[in-house]
Amino acid sequence: MDTYPQRLADALVLEIKAEMGRQDLSSRALGRMIGESSQYMSTRLDGGNPRTGERVTLNVRDLYAIASALNVEPLELMSRAQRVADGETNVKPFRSRNVGGSPHTDLETVELDITQLAASTDNTPIDPARGEG
Known part of the structure; x- marks a missing residue:
């Protein structure tokens, strides 16, 4: 449930x-x-x-x-x-098993989610010397 x-x-x-x-x-x-x-x-x-x-x-x-x-x-x-x-x-929880469908279905979903997440992030450069990132 x-x-x-x-x-x-x-x-x-x-x-x-x-x-x-x-x-x-x-x-x-x-x-x-x-x-x-x-x-x-x-x-x-x-x-x-x-x-x-x-x-x-x-x-x-x-x-x-x-x-x-x-x-x-x-x-x-x-x-x-x-x-x-x-x-x-837009990030889906990881599914530990592929239940039905193509074995690539979950991977394609994860790749799409990562692409969407990357497109929505701030692209401001970070400075590791200042403890950023």
Whole structure:
């Protein structure tokens, strides 16, 4: 069942993982930063509970601890997730399996999304010496 709360929870995990990627952090490293085990992080961000396969929904404490470790405001992460859950972004969530259709269908969608995203970004040059980019 695709409900808004579930889409929002999934989008929040996607946004946290995207921020982790930008900062080159693994879930294990993030777990160490917030004082939690890799299994704790895995149940919330990765594969879920090893026995049931279900992901544990992030709670407010998790959100604040993770946001603090990532040096991002919790409300910023939630705002990003809300835009994804509301369908206001042109980036589609990654689908781990190709279900039916051409094996290239998902790749073509991703390439189109990246092209659209690139076309909508600010092209102002960045200066790495000033800590930009």
